[in-house]
Amino acid sequence: MNVFAPLALSPQQDLTPAQQALVERIVTFCRGHLSGARGVFVVEGDAGTGKSLVMNTAFDRIQTIARGKDGQDALRNTKNLFVVNHPEMIKFYRRVAETLPCLRKADYARPTTFINSFRKTGKTADVVFVDEAHLLLTRADRYNHFAQDNHLQEILALARVVVLVFDPHQVLKFKSYWDRAALDGLLHGCDVEHVHLTDQFRMRAKADVTAWIHAFRECRLLPLPARQAFDFRIFDDAQTMYDAIRAHDRQYGLCRMLSTYDYPYTLDGADHFITEGRFHLRWDRSLPEERLPWAERPDTIDEVGSVYTVQGFDLNYAGVILGPSILWDDASQRIIIDTDRYEDRSAFAGRQGIAQPERIRREIMLNAINVLMTRPMHGLYLYASNPALRAKLAALRDHAKGPAS
Structure with a gap:
């Protein structure tokens, strides 16, 4: 590899x-x-x-x-x-x-x-x-x-x-x-x-992986990509996903947990945590004096990265938590974006001059998901906080007879 x-x-x-x-x-x-x-x-x-x-x-x-x-x-x-x-x-x-x-x-x-x-x-x-x-x-x-x-x-x-x-x-x-x-x-x-x-150099994946991510940013779910060298997995448990990411990090390095900005985080010097069932891990710490970027620091395997710490960087494997603002509506068969649950309120500061601000809020949140999902070169793992979305992703996984998680 x-x-x-x-x-x-x-x-x-x-x-x-x-x-x-x-x-x-x-x-x-x-x-x-x-x-x-x-x-x-x-x-x-x-x-x-x-x-x-x-x-x-x-x-x-x-x-x-x-x-x-x-x-x-x-x-x-x-x-x-x-x-x-x-x-x-x-x-x-x-x-x-x-x-x-x-x-x-x-x-x-x-x-x-x-x-x-x-x-x-x-x-x-x-x-x-x-x-x-x-x-x-x-x-x-x-x-x-x-x-x-x-x-x-x-x-x-x-x-x-x-x-x-x-x-x-x-x-x-x-x-x-x-x-x-x-x-x-x-x-x-x-x-x-x-x-x-147009040529993809980061994600060592077939076109169906990119197509799946593109559809997600349009609030659609496609059937899961075919089994291939790029390891695309759906997890029912965030801790199990983290265990897999840690194992890969020990072997290859540069494997990290990431999350949508759906969990409280304040630049007040204190640690802030993401909790999903058995999973409990702190957000990335703000260390501007650090010479190494967050993605390269070995200690950040014990943190969850945000879009602001990984945008522009490559990882080997990424475990992405889709937080409570990302929902599934079974009636419409669509992903729903709940902007009220997004904790990055600074992203929405200064709406003056912004036409259709609610539409742009959803667009910004979907862009952040797109950034998170396109970080890894060799494997993308997903866990959804919303029970309906988690069940839908699990159904897609089971229908495709993908790898057990």
Whole structure:
């Protein structure tokens, strides 16, 4: 089994010919748009399609040229940055930078830090890469020292070329609510090039696994995927699922328990727990001073991760608890999303300007489930808190004569 390497987003990783061609295309685009109309290169695709690896490899190529000796290259001596609005991923990228000669830890920044710094000094950047652009703020957030209206709007004003990753199925908050129409509206007037990635590199699974997850985020349940090397299981007991995850972690590492944000959690320094029958485990602890991201720390096998600690990361196996907000309605044969039971109230803060807020709440919750279900490379295990959904999943499992759990 190919166990996830700690520096999986390193430009030293092997790329497919298509990925190599895309890296070259991005570098050429950046070189060609350093003068004239502002250029924006948009990379889209589902979770696990290799967006971040391509981005970081292209960034490394550009920084190698910028810091190299070829004075004839338009990218020579350019000032370039890589931003991502995700504290755990910043840790990850900076660790990668330590292993490469032409990358610096200071090349990576949170968008608010970049915007405020460059506004204060009056500087502009040449090329700015934006990973997880769907996490950029779409309104002021004074608590986090962002006083302007939109992260991307500010980045566009401070950079000659922008290369960004966008996936509307990973939007998680009202204050960073994006859809394709909002993105297209902001990019109006720029010279824009789009690429949509479809090959799945994370989940070593057949297409029926991806189809099942896509249907779930549309509130539909398909028959369970066929038996295959990717281990897809339904559990009737959360503790049994945790025992299986712990066993895999001892053998392979990077196997974790995850949950929807349906259990109370407060950043007050105390431990907060998820309890489901025999299962009783604390939520992930907030340790911003930790050098390693949550997904890589060995001690986090004794915690339950949230969407905020695992978004953007790979795991070998993931045990996902579908909390009390995820219900099954037998009459309609549909999944029901109860937004009142979602404990991440900060996700719904700032509804001003949000049309159809209840619909967007459900969309955000389904996006979070999509992020959790698409973390593992080798196996996805599910447990549902809601008795009706648990029974329906068990019926699908028994009908498919899947592995006993």
